């Protein structure tokens with residue numbers, strides 16, 4: 001099996017830990033265990049037994065995740081190592097060579113890459129910038145054929161931070177239902193909406209919806225490596241069978257902490273912290289874009305820890321990003337990793353002074369190059 005390089009992740013893996021100003025993250029500045037847990041909970045961590053546990057996730061944790069949805073129980077949930085493993089199990093359990101998969105782009109291209117690697121025919125539907133990076137439903141209808149097995153969307157979106165309106169969500173559900181296909185949504189940024197209430201989950205709108213979620217992004221706990229799928233019991237069971245072949249189970253300490261984090265009050269506390277950080281940083285970014293409007297423009301994100309920014313300069317985005325890192329010590333993601341040159345992705349979940357310095361260096365570099 002041949003698989004294309006997952007350039008989006010590869011660039012980060014190579015450089016994110018050595019660069020001075022890393023603005024390539026899409027999440028929120030992470031918690032420490034000390035900040036997250038009460039002293040009593042911290043001491044309970046020491047008593048966690050380091051067994052395998054349930055290979056689909058502790059039943060209490062699965063139930064707590066199911067409680068985030070009105071009509072789900074523990075059988076509708078599998079706990080995974082990050083949402084990355086959730087997406088992998090989804091592809092491996094539900095798609096086969098020759099199936100068609102409709103993918104909304106730009107997107108985190110993990111599912112796109114795995115699906116192509118196993119011989120799935122991937123059809124792309126554009127999120128349109130003029131529609132605030134959301135799809136035109138006519139494009140979706142045209143992309144579906146009798147071979148379409150599933151459509152997959154990232155909502156809130158990576159990299160643009162767009163959030164689908166309820167009307168568009170209902171429209172996608174109606175199309176999926178009409179064709180009897182799965183609707184998968186990666187909802188790992190959900191809960192970090194900046195100027196609106198949290199939208200519903202696709203899992204609560206459609207009987208054949210499957211969602212990926214986890215604690216890495218809106219929940220600011222990526223080091224726990226806890227993600228999950230929620231969907232129909234039979235499909236979740238099929239993904240569990242694949243997990244026997246991947247990681248078997250998640251870490252016992254992570255599951256213990258995750259169960260605390262997903263309790264409704266704690267989850268709201270965590271999301272409030274994320275939204276406070278992101279709102280302050282988005283205001284900072286907006287001021288910077290306004291001050292540099294001759295060079296940069298964007299549709300402000302509605303959720304999540306990143307902004308997708310168009311720049312007015314002929315330099316290719318990969319070259320721009322490598323030179324920024326080598327010459328100015330800042331790291332961004334090039335639009336190229338999404339197949340969209342002349343855009344850059346900037347993380348807005350870092351501490352404000354970090355973002356401010358990175359943005360100053362970016363503007364200074366571009367102005368020097370344009371002289």
Ligand SMILES: Cc1ncc(COP(=O)(O)O)c(C=O)c1O
Nearest residue numbers: 082083084108158186214216227
């Ligand atoms: C949309 C989306 N899904 C999944 C992942 C994987 O995240 P994790 O495995 O840390 O939960 C990412 C990481 O950037 C992402 O952006």
